[in-house]
Amino acid sequence: MLGVNASAVTNYTSSVDPTTVEMPDIPQTTSLDTATQCQYYQSKFVVKQDEWPTIWGIATSNGMNTSQEFQNLYNSIDWSKVPNVPIRTIGANGGLDLVGYDTTNDPYCWWSATQCVTPKTEGINPDIRNCPEPETWGLTFDDGPNCSHNAFYDYLEENKQRASMFYVGSNVMNWPYGALRGLKDGHHLASHTWSHKMMTTLTNQEVLAELYYTSKAIKFVTGVTPLYWRPALGDLDDRVRWIATQLNMTAMLWNLDTNDWAAGSTPGVTVDTVNQKYESYIQMGTNGTFATSGNIVLTHEINNMTMDFFVKHYPEIKKAYKHVVDAATCMNITHPYVESTITFPTFDQSVNQNASTATGSGVVPGASGTTSTNAGASVRSLLNGPLFIAALFGLLALV
Ligand SMILES: [Zn+2]
Numbered sequence: 001m002l003g004v005n006a007s008a009v010t011n012y013t014s015s016v017d018p019t020t021v022e023m024p025d026i027p028q029t030t031s032l033d034t035a036t037q038c039q040y041y042q043s044k045f046v047v048k049q050d051e052w053p054t055i056w057g058i059a060t061s062n063g064m065n066t067s068q069e070f071q072n073l074y075n076s077i078d079w080s081k082v083p084n085v086p087i088r089t090i091g092a093n094g095g096l097d098l099v100g101y102d103t104t105n106d107p108y109c110w111w112s113a114t115q116c117v118t119p120k121t122e123g124i125n126p127d128i129r130n131c132p133e134p135e136t137w138g139l140t141f142d143d144g145p146n147c148s149h150n151a152f153y154d155y156l157e158e159n160k161q162r163a164s165m166f167y168v169g170s171n172v173m174n175w176p177y178g179a180l181r182g183l184k185d186g187h188h189l190a191s192h193t194w195s196h197k198m199m200t201t202l203t204n205q206e207v208l209a210e211l212y213y214t215s216k217a218i219k220f221v222t223g224v225t226p227l228y229w230r231p232a233l234g235d236l237d238d239r240v241r242w243i244a245t246q247l248n249m250t251a252m253l254w255n256l257d258t259n260d261w262a263a264g265s266t267p268g269v270t271v272d273t274v275n276q277k278y279e280s281y282i283q284m285g286t287n288g289t290f291a292t293s294g295n296i297v298l299t300h301e302i303n304n305m306t307m308d309f310f311v312k313h314y315p316e317i318k319k320a321y322k323h324v325v326d327a328a329t330c331m332n333i334t335h336p337y338v339e340s341t342i343t344f345p346t347f348d349q350s351v352n353q354n355a356s357t358a359t360g361s362g363v364v365p366g367a368s369g370t371t372s373t374n375a376g377a378s379v380r381s382l383l384n385g386p387l388f389i390a391a392l393f394g395l396l397a398l399v
Pocket of ligand 1: 142143233
């Protein structure tokens with residue numbers, strides 16, 4: 001699982017003990033009103049600006065490419081071994097320029113071109129693409145933490161449902177308590193890069209910085225350092241994978257894509273077409289498609305529309321599939337972080353409802369009471385079924 005040659009010099013620090021997380025009781029962490037949740041707040045985390053890239057800038061920005069910290073990291077890696085793969089370009093249409101790439105031989109295992117997940121070069125962590133467990137839905141949400149996710153996370157908590165959350169470093173720094181909530185609720189936290197760029201279009205330094213500073217942000221805020229990550233739009237090749245491997249990181253992709261983020265903003269993708277995708281993936285749970293293995297489904301925390309798609313379909317998903325679990329659990333990954341103090345249940349332990357005894361970490365997925373001490377608890381208990389859906393649609397109207 002881990003890179004054999006990973007020995008990079010990293011400098012992740014945190015004042016948070018991930019086994020004893022306390023959520024601050026402020027309107028942004030308790031309200032279900034979008035505007036209130038998304039009001040800027042000064043968190044308890046003291047950010048020294050000269051130690052971080054510009055929010056939403058490339059992760060080498062703000063002098064990070066020349067900082068001592070990053071130089072130490074960069075120089076600790078033996079770059080003579082990095083696969084010699086051309087840096088890709090963005091075409092005139094704003095997408096990756098795939099022209100001329102040899103998709104038949106796929107020499108660099110470029111996922112954007114061929115959905116290749118098995119590296120062509122030795123010593124590189126292969127990607128994870130789907131859950132091996134039969135009739136199992138691997139639940140993943142990208143692009144969080146979203147500032148208006150309180151109702152959504154409450155819903156997951158009420159259903160004792162854990163997911164893999166691929167957080168963008170810039171969002172973590174903007175909404176640190178949103179990330180902290182994810183950790184406290186027992187979700188599997190993973191990296192989704194600092195600025196959500198197409199990774200194969202970046203230089204080695206930029207790829208390294210995008211991964212490093214996202215892990216640094218997640219560690220800073222939650223106390224855990226992710227070992228798993230997902231590139232924006234799945235764009236990675238053996239060069240990008242090799243760099244991630246130096247940080248002991250493994251990519252988690254997907255084999256089913258809901259396209260939820262694109263509804264209404266991309267030609268041909270509407271609310272109806274996303275609903276149809278959900279429906280067809282749900283049917284796969286009972287028509288034999290996943291009789292011998294499971295899926296990993298790409299969905300998004302990006303806004304209330306995407307979160308609502310999931311909430312709307314979740315009861316059907318639960319009916320159609322035997323198991324709905326986060327991607328770490330379905331892969332039997334019991335240590336998804338560098339820190340050994342957090343232990344996830346095995347798949348068997350999880351589906352046999354033994355999760356609470358298996359974690360031993362204080363982070364119990366979906367356990368009652370994990371956030372029930374804050375002011376929003378009484379409100380949340382009223383929000384179930386149709387009323388909850390109505391509340392979400394109410395939020396949608398404000399966006
Ligand atoms: Zn994304």
